[in-house]
Amino acid sequence: MKYLFSELKKLLKMRLEPKMAWLFLSGASALSAVGMLLEWRIEKAIETIPSWPSLVSSLLGFIILGIVFLKRNRASVYAAECLYVLNCIGIAFAFYTADPYFASSDHWVPFQGSKLSCLAAAMISPSFLTAVISIFVHGGSSVLRFFTFSPELQGRIAVGEPWATCGFALVSIVIATARFRRLLLDQRLQKMNSDAESYKKVNHLLYDLRDLMNTPVQSISLAVSVLRKSNEDKDKALAQIDRNVEKLKVICDTLDRHRFVEKTEGRST
Amino acid sequence: MDLDCVKFLKAEEVGFMDNLNVNPEVIIVDDSDDLRDLLIAVLRLYLGIHCKGFLSLDDLSKHSEEVLGTKLIILDLNLGDMIPNGMDVYHWLTAQNYAGSVIFLTGHAWNHPLAVQAVATGRPLLTKPVNTDVLVSLIRETIGADLV
Numbered sequence: 279m280k281y282l283f284s285e286l287k288k289l290l291k292m293r294l295e296p297k298m299a300w301l302f303l304s305g306a307s308a309l310s311a312v313g314m315l316l317e318w319r320i321e322k323a324i325e326t327i328p329s330w331p332s333l334v335s336s337l338l339g340f341i342i343l344g345i346v347f348l349k350r351n352r353a354s355v356y357a358a359e360c361l362y363v364l365n366c367i368g369i370a371f372a373f374y375t376a377d378p379y380f381a382s383s384d385h386w387v388p389f390q391g392s393k394l395s396c397l398a399a400a401m402i403s404p405s406f407l408t409a410v411i412s413i414f415v416h417g418g419s420s421v422l423r424f425f426t427f428s429p430e431l432q433g434r435i436a437v438g439e440p441w442a443t444c445g446f447a448l449v450s451i452v453i454a455t456a457r458f459r460r461l462l463l464d465q466r467l468q469k470m471n472s473d474a475e476s477y478k479k480v481n482h483l484l485y486d487l488r489d490l491m492n493t494p495v496q497s498i499s500l501a502v503s504v505l506r507k508s509n510e511d512k513d514k515a516l517a518q519i520d521r522n523v524e525k526l527k528v529i530c531d532t533l534d535r536h537r538f539v540e541k542t543e544g545r546s547t
Numbered sequence: 548m549d550l551d552c553v554k555f556l557k558a559e560e561v562g563f564m565d566n567l568n569v570n571p572e573v574i575i576v577d578d579s580d581d582l583r584d585l586l587i588a589v590l591r592l593y594l595g596i597h598c599k600g601f602l603s604l605d606d607l608s609k610h611s612e613e614v615l616g617t618k619l620i621i622l623d624l625n626l627g628d629m630i631p632n633g634m635d636v637y638h639w640l641t642a643q644n645y646a647g648s649v650i651f652l653t654g655h656a657w658n659h660p661l662a663v664q665a666v667a668t669g670r671p672l673l674t675k676p677v678n679t680d681v682l683v684s685l686i687r688e689t690i691g692a693d694l695v
Contacts, residue, residue: 489654492675500585503679507592
């Protein structure tokens with residue numbers, strides 16, 4: 279249970295990379311801009327349906343598409359998420375307004391647009407959270423709309439509502455979960471690969487460091503042996519000791535500097 | 548003539564030999580100038596043998612006749628970046644049918660790939676810092692030199 283909660287927490291934080299998030303947002307807004315124009319065309323079949331909600335939703339889609347184009351190089355994922363939810367609210371509102379008129383007609387398959395939007399949200403939302411919000415907005419608005427119908431109308435439309443819509447919403451959440459869980463696993467795999475690469479580099483560094491430090495130590499040890507045996511080579515051996523001690527100092531200073539950089543980086547993050 | 552006197556004379560001869568063009572008994576291949584010079588000095592002082600140092604495979608190959616005539620080659624495994632390492636030198640020596648002994652010397656740990664390759668040759672491998680007495684006794688055993 280604890281594992282499930284921790285995984286859910288991680289999933290709720292899952293977002294696409296900024297570039298991908300904006301790419302998916304542009305897809306979603308283009309879909310709504312064109313799709314709601316199609317909806318407007320369909321709504322014309324029933325004269326009493328007000329055309330402004332679908333046109334406003336379509337316009338919203340075009341506006342978001344424009345924003346995507348203008349801000350494509352300096353946009354955050356958070357902005358993409360907000361615009362995505364706004365686009366979704368526009369669509370849900372248009373469906374919510376038109377559904378009672380369709381429901382009064384004889385040949386209506388209930389909440390088709392909302393069901394399709396649930397599936398689309400699962401597949402093209404920029405984050406798991408926005409997918410869940412969008413699915414709730416589309417599914418919830420349809421279920422809410424269903425309960426605003428008169429009992430007679432509720433009985434007349436297709437059997438199984440609103441459970442069919444709830445089923446679509448549920449399946450959409452499962453699809454979104456699978457999609458973002460896969461992304462989460464990909465990210466973990468990438469991190470593991472990068473960690474493995476870092477450990478490999480550190481390992482090589484330690485190998486080199488060992489060699490780098492042991493050579494001066496060996497030189498000092500040999501110089502001491504030379505001094506024990508001979509006075510003639512004294513000055514030369516002492517100079518060699520000094521040089522090699524200096525080499526060790528340089529290595530230690532380099533290590534200290536590296537450690538300092540690491541500490542500074544740690545503090546800033 | 549007592550034994551100490553013989554040893555003294557031997558050491559003096561070695562000193563002269565450094566200046567003369569005499570074939571060395573031991574060759575040291577190491578990229579560190581200090582370490583190379585100190586190894587030469589230690590072997591001269593402790594074993595009274597004439598040694599010569601080389602920096603790299605390129606340096607060795609220019610003196611191949613002299614190199615292939617020595618009894619022992621002390622070979623550092625790491626000879627610097629981007630140049631042939633000690634194992635490359637060893638393979639070159641094998642290809643030249645070198646008949647003498649080889650002792651590998653390394654600052655790396657035993658599990659370093661180069662150290663593993665060196666151990667696989669069956670030749671002795673010493674890891675730095677090696678105790679002077681251990682080094683001297685191993686060389687003495689290998690070439691059969693007397694202590695000075």
